Every structure is written in C-alpha cells, then in structure tokens.
Amino acid sequence: xxxxxxGQMVPVGGGDPIPLRSELLSIGRRDSCDICLKFQNISGxxxxxxxxxxxxxxxxxxxxxxxxxxxxxxxxxPLRPGDELAIGLRRYTLQxxxxxxxxxxxxxxxxxxxxxxxxxxxxxxxSKPRRNRDDD
Numbered sequence: 001x002x003x004x005x006x007g008q009m010v011p012v013g014g015g016d017p018i019p020l021r022s023e024l025l026s027i028g029r030r031d032s033c034d035i036c037l038k039f040q041n042i043s044g045x046x047x048x049x050x051x052x053x054x055x056x057x058x059x060x061x062x063x064x065x066x067x068x069x070x071x072x073x074x075x076x077x078p079l080r081p082g083d084e085l086a087i088g089l090r091r092y093t094l095q096x097x098x099x100x101x102x103x104x105x106x107x108x109x110x111x112x113x114x115x116x117x118x119x120x121x122x123x124x125x126x127s128k129p130r131r132n133r134d135d136d
Contacts, residue, residue: 055102066088
C-alpha cells in the first residue's frame, strides 16, 4: 500500500489537518478506522476516501448522518482540490494537488455523474424538477 501523503483534510474553522497517507482510507468512529473521528454524529464506519487516477473519491458506507460535498448530500463523488467534505456535522476542506493528467479524467467523471443524476423525463421537460431534500 502506498504511504505517500496525497493531501490533507483541513477542519473548517480550525484544527489540526489530517494527512491522507494511503490510497484507501476508512473514516468513522471505530478505533479500527484509518481516520478515527470520535464524535456522536459519526457512524462506526462512516465513509471511505480512495485515491484513483490522481484524485480523491469519497463513498458513504451506509452512515446514519451521511456525507455532503460542497453542501450537497451524496452517496459517492469524486473530489476536486478545495471541495468541502462534511462527514456528519464535521466539515473539512480537501487540499491536494491535481496532476494535469488527472484533471481531464476527473472532469469526465463529474460530467457523467451530473448527466445521470437528472431523470430523463425531467431532462426532456416532461416532468417537474425534483425538490432538493435539503429544501424541506
């Protein structure tokens, strides 16, 4: 396993940055997690970060309070440098360098993810846009 630091998670509002030292990192309240966050609103196995093709990718592991990227709840999503990742109620800014070769791959994945997130009927103008769950 690679132990090169590929960036860090910096707590929003201050605190010690968390170095991202492996290509696959489990995050949660359990002591066995690579990044252990001992807070009540964090699940035992909350989410994981994986380093793929030169960028970070986050995936929810069935947590109770979920994850958000830049304020939007997601189940999984590629992360750009500077994105804000909320794990439960804890917020972090992801800081890392994106290689030029990874930038095109990341943009392709993000575009593809946006395309499939909107139902086809809505894209065609045959149904009303869904309300954002956070608007309730």
